[in-house]
Amino acid sequence: MAAAETLAARIERGDRTALARMISWAENGDARFAGELAALWPRVGRAWRVGVTGPPGAGKSTLVNELARVERSRERSVGICAVDPSSPFTGGALLGDRIRMDDRTLDPGVFIRSMASRGSHGGLARAAASACDVLDAFGFATILLETVGVGQAEYDVLDAADTVVVVLCPGAGDGIQAMKAGLLEVADVLVVNKSDLPGAERLQSDLTEAVHVRFTKRAWAVPVVAASAGTAQGTEDVLEAIARHRAHVESSGLEAARRRKRIEQVRHSLSEQLSERLWGPAGLRDRVEVELAQGHSPHAIAAALLAEVTMGLSKLSEARR
Ligand SMILES: Nc1nc2c(ncn2[C@@H]2O[C@H](COP(=O)(O)OP(=O)(O)O)[C@@H](O)[C@H]2O)c(=O)[nH]1
Ligand SMILES: [Mg+2]
Incomplete structure (x- = not known):
């Protein structure tokens, strides 16, 4: 009898069951994961990975849904991984009729995985970064990684992303909170979500000013984009900002940028x-x-x-x- 096909080989063939199993291995810290990922490693690096972070309730999951919807309308495949123990990403239910995916397996161009809180938060964040590698090897064009922006462990996730989108919304001094939490420092794109609510314009101008004052020496000028993910407004603008950031990274040396992030991943x-x-x-x-x-x-x-x-x-x- 022939040896059983490896998960890596099945993933190369586009087997979604194998993809799901391998992500579970990452999540559970299964010893077999490393070997399978090594086999897949030559296929890793083709996706554009977008980390979406920000305080709970800012609208990250809603925005991720929106980004996925628009990407699908452009025929780009999307892999989603969400680390948000406070509000689990329900996938089918949230995406729902927006991209007609009551059963997420109906659209082969989308794969959604949310990670439950298990073990240390750092372990969870590492598992999510590993899940992105697997989604990348599987062949998704865009990978969206949602995470709550609190604490050191989030850096694991940020190191796994090519573009980091920080989502904020008006109310309760969120702008100031974000500055304190160092969220501004990690942002490649700032999104003021819920711009249908009062205070959004003020938040946007505060953030724009803060970015100008703080990051004068940076080659990339962090854009502050207004959106209202709840009413499907501004999604294209967010995607456009991501595309501009991608072009910037690619023109200034993608390999070197990724290598720097990989080193940080190892370090953290x-x-x-x-x-x-x-x-x-x-x-x-x-x-x-x-x-x-x-x-x-x-x-x-x-x-x-x-x-x-x-x-x-x-x-x-x-x-x-
Ligand atoms: N008014 C308004 N509410 C929104 C908008 N986007 C999301 N929400 C709501 O904000 C709440 C938190 O959204 P969610 O995406 O779960 O936030 P997350 O915790 O950052 O993932 C939900 O009740 C959403 O319906 C928006 O653009 N405007
Ligand atoms: Mg969420």
Whole structure:
């Protein structure tokens, strides 16, 4: 009997069941994932990945629906991955009749996956970044990655995106909130959603001014785009801003830009896993407590631990030689 076909081979053939299974492997941290992704790696990098982030309730999911609808009307295939534990992306229900997809399998040009909150948030964000790689290898032209813009773990997702769209909406000092949370810094495109509501124009002019003041030295001028995803207004403008950003990145060196992001992915992923390993349940806490009780200073303890970790690392690289 012939060996069972690998998931990677099935994905290359366009098998959606295999695609779904492989994303589950990413989500569950299955050990088989890495090998399959390695087999698919030559196919990764053809999609344009758009990260959509911003505070809960800003309208990210609504906008993602809209972007998907317009992309489909232009016959571009769309893969969607949403990391939003607070409001799970219901896919079929949300997209609904807009692109006539009660059953999402009806349109082979769309694939939607939402990631449940499982394990650490950092782990979830990494899984989403990996899911994007799989969607990319599968062949979707545009990948939309929705995530809530809170905390360090989001950087994993942002590093996975070619264009980062930050969605804000008027009300409750959201503009100021966003500046505090560093959302402006990560934005390639700023969207003022819910521009049907009062305060939208003010938010837009505040953001435009903030962008001008802060980012004078940047080659890319972050556009501030008004939209009302709830009433299907402004979606084309958002897509146009994304396309302009894409052209900018491509003309200034796509490979180098992606390599920089990959390095950041490794850096963030490693730092987080190292910290989990050191301070998680089987970590060093008890030992540090004992050493503190013995009268050692925090810095002396840290220096000794660092020496141990580096020794382990050099043994590792010796073993590789
Ligand atoms: N007034 C108005 N409401 C909107 C608009 N876009 C989305 N909403 C509503 O805002 C709420 C949050 O939207 P959602 O897309 O789930 O936000 P998310 O948490 O950022 O994904 C929902 O009730 C939407 O119907 C808009 O353009 N105008
Ligand atoms: Mg959402």
